[in-house]
Amino acid sequence: MTQTTTRMMKWDNMRRVYVYSVPTRIFHWLNVLAILTLILTGYVIGNPPALMSNKEASFGYWFGTIRFIHFVAAIIFVLNFIFRIYISFAGNKYENWRSFLPVSKRFWKSFWQALKLDIFQMKGKEMIIIGHNPLASFTYFILFIVFIFQIISGFGMYAAMSDKAIYQAFVWIVPLMGGDAAVRFWHHMATWFFVIFSMFHVYLVFYHDSVEGRGMLSSMAGGWKFFKKDIYLKKEN
Numbered sequence: 001m002t003q004t005t006t007r008m009m010k011w012d013n014m015r016r017v018y019v020y021s022v023p024t025r026i027f028h029w030l031n032v033l034a035i036l037t038l039i040l041t042g043y044v045i046g047n048p049p050a051l052m053s054n055k056e057a058s059f060g061y062w063f064g065t066i067r068f069i070h071f072v073a074a075i076i077f078v079l080n081f082i083f084r085i086y087i088s089f090a091g092n093k094y095e096n097w098r099s100f101l102p103v104s105k106r107f108w109k110s111f112w113q114a115l116k117l118d119i120f121q122m123k124g125k126e127m128i129i130i131g132h133n134p135l136a137s138f139t140y141f142i143l144f145i146v147f148i149f150q151i152i153s154g155f156g157m158y159a160a161m162s163d164k165a166i167y168q169a170f171v172w173i174v175p176l177m178g179g180d181a182a183v184r185f186w187h188h189m190a191t192w193f194f195v196i197f198s199m200f201h202v203y204l205v206f207y208h209d210s211v212e213g214r215g216m217l218s219s220m221a222g223g224w225k226f227f228k229k230d231i232y233l234k235k236e237n
């Protein structure tokens with residue numbers, strides 16, 4: 001099909017599919033906001049600038065404020081992640097936990113196909129997938145594991161700062177991981193994973209949206225993706 005005919009494709013030959021429900025979209029954007037805040041405040045905590053001021057020392061509490069913002073964002077991040085786990089049982093089939101688990105043969109077949117087309121830019125059959133493609137699902141699966149690591153290591157460090165039972169439940173993490181410096185180091189490294197993931201993720205979302213023209217970018221805003229009717233029906237049956 002030429003680009004001109006693609007541009008003029010008639011609406012009556014298309015079907016719109018509701019892929020991401022409101023809870024998933026809320027999860028996504030709250031997660032983006034929390035992670036950006038955690039990366040920025042975490043970066044300052046790890047590399048504190050030596051600011052000088054002639055104010056009374058007790059008025060200069062900016063670093064405490066940065067840490068406070070980190071902890072508030074951390075709580076929002078954790079609760080939001082728990083919310084996503086709930087959606088993966090209660091949500092629609094595109095949001096279901098099964099779509100993230102790299103267990104079936106079919107999953108790996110489509111995974112390699114997506115890798116060839118998207119990353120290595122090789123020629124191949126066009127992939128029509130309604131939810132996340134398996135390459136994307138796999139990266140989200142790894143991302144969720146790193147989320148769990150970041151939460152455990154974060155609460156492990158926080159346990160030294162609070163007597164509350166909920167934080168004390170994580171007190172064993174720091175000795176297990178080789179001490180405070182080691183936990184900080186790995187918490188810091190995981191942060192770079194989020195930065196690199198985000199760069200690839202945003203690039204690929206824009207790439208798919210422009211190459212396929214199925215509304216991928218806006219699917220995380222309005223929930224809808226668009227498919228030719230015959231392709232959609234074939235996929236569903």
Ligand code: HEM
Nearest residue numbers: 038039042043045046074150151154155157158184188191
């Ligand atoms: C996306 C998630 C997160 C990111 C990107 C992130 C990032 C960071 C970074 C870069 C640091 C500085 C480490 C260093 O070099 O010393 C840090 C410190 C810290 N983070 Fe996180 N963090 C995240 C989640 C959490 C969570 C869920 C908690 C749980 C309470 C947490 C608690 C802490 C604590 C206690 C510190 C040490 C603060 C201090 O000693 O002043 N973080 N974080």
Ligand code: HEM
Nearest residue numbers: 024032035131132133136140194198202205216217219220
């Ligand atoms: C402006 C920036 C961003 C845009 C436009 C964007 C857009 C999207 C879109 C369109 C999808 C659905 C893709 C598909 O159908 O496979 C998606 C999924 C996802 N994105 Fe983003 N994203 C952004 C930033 C981020 C960041 C910073 C993170 C986390 C570090 C993130 C984490 C995720 C996750 C976990 C999913 C899977 C959603 C789910 O099923 O729960 N995104 N994103």
